[in-house]
Amino acid sequence: MILVTGGAGFIGANFVLDWLSVGDESVLNVDKLTYAGNLSTLKSLQGNEKHTFAQVDICDRAALDKLFAEYRPRAVVHFAAESHVDRSIDGPADFVQTNVVGTFTLLEAARAYWTTLPEAEKAVFRFLAVSTDEVFGSLGPQDPQFSETTPYAPNSPYSATKAASDHLVRAYHHTYGLPTLTTNCSNNYGPYHFPEKLIPLMITNALAGKSLPIYGDGQNVRDWLYVTDHCSAIRRVLESGKPGEVYNVGGWNEKTNLDVVHTLCDLLDDLKPKADGSYRDQMTFIKDRPGHDRRYAIDARKLERELGWKPAETFETGLRKTVQWYLDNQPWVDDVTSGEYRKWVGQHYA
Numbered sequence: 001m002i003l004v005t006g007g008a009g010f011i012g013a014n015f016v017l018d019w020l021s022v023g024d025e026s027v028l029n030v031d032k033l034t035y036a037g038n039l040s041t042l043k044s045l046q047g048n049e050k051h052t053f054a055q056v057d058i059c060d061r062a063a064l065d066k067l068f069a070e071y072r073p074r075a076v077v078h079f080a081a082e083s084h085v086d087r088s089i090d091g092p093a094d095f096v097q098t099n100v101v102g103t104f105t106l107l108e109a110a111r112a113y114w115t116t117l118p119e120a121e122k123a124v125f126r127f128l129a130v131s132t133d134e135v136f137g138s139l140g141p142q143d144p145q146f147s148e149t150t151p152y153a154p155n156s157p158y159s160a161t162k163a164a165s166d167h168l169v170r171a172y173h174h175t176y177g178l179p180t181l182t183t184n185c186s187n188n189y190g191p192y193h194f195p196e197k198l199i200p201l202m203i204t205n206a207l208a209g210k211s212l213p214i215y216g217d218g219q220n221v222r223d224w225l226y227v228t229d230h231c232s233a234i235r236r237v238l239e240s241g242k243p244g245e246v247y248n249v250g251g252w253n254e255k256t257n258l259d260v261v262h263t264l265c266d267l268l269d270d271l272k273p274k275a276d277g278s279y280r281d282q283m284t285f286i287k288d289r290p291g292h293d294r295r296y297a298i299d300a301r302k303l304e305r306e307l308g309w310k311p312a313e314t315f316e317t318g319l320r321k322t323v324q325w326y327l328d329n330q331p332w333v334d335d336v337t338s339g340e341y342r343k344w345v346g347q348h349y350a
């Protein structure tokens with residue numbers, strides 16, 4: 001079986017659902033269930049004996065040791081993190097704790113377990129760390145995309161803690177020989193995305209008749225990847241990636257935030273027209289995010305060249321699917337936008 005951390009969050013849950021739908025290997029899903037972790041996302045797995053859920057903090061070494069000893073995974077796929085840049089600006093402590101101390105604790109537990117394995121199992125064991133393009137910093141309009149050798153230059157507490165996490169993973173391969181793999185992916189979107197991030201926030205606010213808050217001039221660029229394409233890339237790297245290597249994952253979809261919000265409004269106008277006017281009427285420009293990175297863009301050619309991976313969705317097909325999913329899954333949105341979420345939104349956008 002494989003051990004997945006953060007498998008109740010957006011990408012982790014998509015990965016677990018995807019994994020169990022394409023193969024028959026079991027998953028041990030380790031998640032603390034913070035505000036971003038939602039068991040309702042995993043509802044379809046109830047009664048599925050190939051899925052075991054353990055509510056455990058990755059900073060809890062004793063609990064991790066117990067899980068490794070009991071379930072004896074052949075690989076770890078590590079998603080668990082604090083992941084929202086705006087929250088990292090308001091309160092960085094949780095980010096240092098989970099993204100740095102948590103990754104360190106997980107690496108230590110994995111190393112201790114891996115050391116005890118027979119040689120053949122040791123050789124095939126993998127520790128795959130899921131990271132972000134944000135560790136590379138911000139690009140100018142004419143700069144080439146981030147490659148695997150772009151120097152790290154993180155700008156937010158979120159990206160700084162993810163960078164620290166990546167450095168620890170690298171060191172555990174270099175120093176102890178732990179067979180690690182690292183993937184650095186661009187912005188994801190798709191089903192089960194917590195509505196604090198740009199795309200789901202805009203969809204849910206639009207449908208609720210609320211304003212669509214665009215930071216600064218709306219010209220910041222992100223490189224969007226449909227979440228199931230990210231999942232297939234991780235499966236590919238886990239299967240055939242070379243230990244110690246880093247792989248960039250991206251969809252070649254650079255868009256300004258303004259483009260994204262316009263496209264979302266047009267899709268909603270088409271799929272769920274308002275009685276009066278367009279969803280674009282709800283757009284509003286607000287104060288910029290402090291230290292807001294201007295542009296991210298990923299060069300994913302290494303993954304294509306070496307492991308033959310390519311995204312299946314275009315931005316247009318992926319975004320239409322996403323909007324339709326939110327229209328069809330309002331109860332999920334109601335379920336996850338709890339009191340804690342409402343408190344955050346109230347404070348942040350005040």
Ligand code: NAD
Binds near residue numbers: 010030102
């Ligand atoms: P998310 O915030 O939706 O989910 C994170 C999950 O981790 C939640 O289920 C949460 O309960 C769990 N978690 C948090 N702290 C934990 C702890 N101490 N112990 C155990 N579980 C804990 O995040 P996401 O968007 O699914 O991102 C998953 C990973 O992918 C993260 O490492 C993130 O940095 C990376 N990533 C995300 C994106 C993106 O666009 N969302 C892009 C590239 C990389």
Ligand code: TYD
Binds near residue numbers: 196213220
């Ligand atoms: P986000 O989804 O938070 O991802 P990240 O900051 O990790 O890239 O934000 C994506 C872009 O959208 C980013 O440039 C900030 C911008 N944004 C807004 O303009 N308004 C919002 O309310 C949010 C949440 C983000």
